[in-house]
Amino acid sequence: MIRSDTIVASATAPGRGAISIIRLSGPKSTEIAKILNGKSLKPRIATFGSITSNDEIIDTGIWIYFVAPHSFTGEDTVEFQGHGGPVVIQTILKLMTALGARLAAPGEFSQRAFLNGKIDLTQAEAISDLINASSISAVKAANNSLQGQFANHVNAIVTELISLRTQIEAHIDFPDEDIEPSSIEAFSSTINHIKNDLNTLIASANDGVKLNRSAEIVLIGEPNAGKSSLLNALAKEPLAIVTDIPGTTRDLIRHDLLIDGLEIRITDTAGIRSTDDVIENEGINRAINALQTADLVLCLFDERHHKISEDTVRNLVGNTQTPIGLLRTKIDIQIEPIKNNTNYPLLEISAKTGHGLTDFRNWLLEKLSLTTHSQTPFLARQRHLEHLKQAKDYIEEATHHHLGIETIDLIAEDLRLTQNALSEITGTFTSDDLLTSIFSTFCIGK
Ligand SMILES: Nc1nc2c(ncn2[C@@H]2O[C@H](COP(=O)(O)OP(=O)(O)OP(=O)(O)O)[C@@H](O)[C@H]2O)c(=O)[nH]1
Numbered sequence: 001m002i003r004s005d006t007i008v009a010s011a012t013a014p015g016r017g018a019i020s021i022i023r024l025s026g027p028k029s030t031e032i033a034k035i036l037n038g039k040s041l042k043p044r045i046a047t048f049g050s051i052t053s054n055d056e057i058i059d060t061g062i063w064i065y066f067v068a069p070h071s072f073t074g075e076d077t078v079e080f081q082g083h084g085g086p087v088v089i090q091t092i093l094k095l096m097t098a099l100g101a102r103l104a105a106p107g108e109f110s111q112r113a114f115l116n117g118k119i120d121l122t123q124a125e126a127i128s129d130l131i132n133a134s135s136i137s138a139v140k141a142a143n144n145s146l147q148g149q150f151a152n153h154v155n156a157i158v159t160e161l162i163s164l165r166t167q168i169e170a171h172i173d174f175p176d177e178d179i180e181p182s183s184i185e186a187f188s189s190t191i192n193h194i195k196n197d198l199n200t201l202i203a204s205a206n207d208g209v210k211l212n213r214s215a216e217i218v219l220i221g222e223p224n225a226g227k228s229s230l231l232n233a234l235a236k237e238p239l240a241i242v243t244d245i246p247g248t249t250r251d252l253i254r255h256d257l258l259i260d261g262l263e264i265r266i267t268d269t270a271g272i273r274s275t276d277d278v279i280e281n282e283g284i285n286r287a288i289n290a291l292q293t294a295d296l297v298l299c300l301f302d303e304r305h306h307k308i309s310e311d312t313v314r315n316l317v318g319n320t321q322t323p324i325g326l327l328r329t330k331i332d333i334q335i336e337p338i339k340n341n342t343n344y345p346l347l348e349i350s351a352k353t354g355h356g357l358t359d360f361r362n363w364l365l366e367k368l369s370l371t372t373h374s375q376t377p378f379l380a381r382q383r384h385l386e387h388l389k390q391a392k393d394y395i396e397e398a399t400h401h402h403l404g405i406e407t408i409d410l411i412a413e414d415l416r417l418t419q420n421a422l423s424e425i426t427g428t429f430t431s432d433d434l435l436t437s438i439f440s441t442f443c444i445g446k
């Protein structure tokens with residue numbers, strides 16, 4: 001266990017609440033609790049007690065003592081569940097710091113749990129991601145990471161790499177002896193196997209990264225298609241200016257919607273058309289850029305002026321890889337019956353009457369949840385994806401050499417670098433700077 005001082009923080013959100021939890025971790029925790037409570041605490045027993053200063057009661061509540069190493073941080077930890085008033089909390093924190101505790105930095109409890117080997121880095125990050133999750137799918141995936149599913153995948157590849165490196169490096173000491181053809185075959189087959197595993201893991205991590213943020217939807221269409229009206233109808237407030245003048249919207253207008261617990265960022269854009277207007281053109285460029293990185297692009301059509309077809313869809317969105325959905329707008333005034341000649345899903349709505357909006361919301365939920373909880377067992381971060389890609393680059397580098405006694409040291413080095421890149425994910429090989437930057441984004445008290 002690391003040697004450390006005693007830290008303290010309120011683990012509950014700032015502001016007024018019924019209950020607050022104040023958490024102490026480190027060697028002085030029980031001593032501080034004893035002074036304030038007036039008697040010793042028994043491990044793992046919730047005890048009603050108080051916090052007293054100069055013979056005056058500051059608060060009463062429940063004390064719980066977790067003995068090292070059987071605590072979240074791996075250190076002696078004491079929690080006090082008291083009343084959730086900001087002045088009460090501040091007074092207790094002052095009393096505890098006067099008795100030798102130090103106010104904890106953001107994420108410092110989790111950092112100690114990591115440094116004491118209670119959790120690996122992916123699990124520590126999953127705690128923060130669970131707290132910040134913006135959908136139920138993200139909650140489930142964060143819990144999977146917290147249970148170690150992501151780390152297990154990484155560790156399985158690392159174990160395979162270690163075994164391969166041990167066998168390969170044994171040959172470095174005997175440069176005059178050729179490697180058996182059967183061994184060469186076995187080495188390259190293992191390298192290929194690891195490469196495939198990495199590719200599969202990168203695909204899952206990609207989905208995991210998407211889950212770790214709000215889903216993004218971009219509305220695209222010709223001027224007057226009804227994009228801004230739809231945004232306003234969904235937001236239930238007049239966020240964007242709506243007129244019958246084509247080219248009303250120029251800037252990207254964003255709104256965060258919460259549909260059944262799924263956070264969706266929806267972006268209204270400038271209508272797509274060819275124009276000499278410099279400002280409008282800039283708006284159109286921004287619209288086209290925004291749709292490239294979205295999770296879903298919705299093409300809106302007022303079919304009185306603009307018929308739906310594969311060509312008209314492609315004219316709007318080009319050759320994007322972003323999934324596409326179609327919306328036939330203003331159905332309160334459309335005369336022709338709906339007909340879908342494309343391979344994209346098509347729904348009809350009226351922003352004016354609200355017709356079709358409930359079906360549209362349900363469809364969105366299904367569409368975005370499908371991409372989210374399909375094959376995605378865990379939550380991931382951009383940082384993980386970068387290390388996985390680095391690992392893949394290094395192992396690919398290894399396959400570029402013709403495997404033989406003269407290249408074995410180069411291959412061994414590539415494999416060592418592959419392993420290091422993977423170890424950065426779980427934190428077995430991580431710089432202090434990286435740790436500081438990861439934990440500093442956590443809540444205080446976590
Ligand atoms: N009847 C009817 N009119 C609608 C509906 N939705 C939008 N409109 C009208 O269509 C016109 C254009 O609507 P906007 O929402 O500004 O269209 P837009 O796609 O944002 O247009 P640009 O910003 O110019 O690209 C306005 O006069 C709206 O009142 C609808 O569902 N029914």
Ligand SMILES: [Mg+2]
Pocket residue numbers: 227228229240241242248249268269271
């Ligand atoms: Mg508009």
